[in-house]
Amino acid sequence: MDKEKRLEAFEKMLETIQQNYENTEKKMAQLKVEGKEKTATYRQLMGNKLQYQNMLSMYRIYGLLNDE
Helix, strand or coil, rough: HHHHHHHHHHHHHHHHHHHHHHHHHHHHHHHHHCCCCCCCHHHHHHHHHHHHHHHHHHHHCCCCCCCC
């Protein structure tokens, strides 16, 4: 894989992680409004959110994430 294609893949991965993080937050907020914070679904979303946060943190550590 050449450098340009590799960079495109990293950029696509970052975009997907950011979208998944935002979607997860929205789903969690909706479940919270419904009083479903103790459901398995909510807890699974929390685990996913933490995973996405960790991945985004790694991008920040290596200077690959432009925080706005």
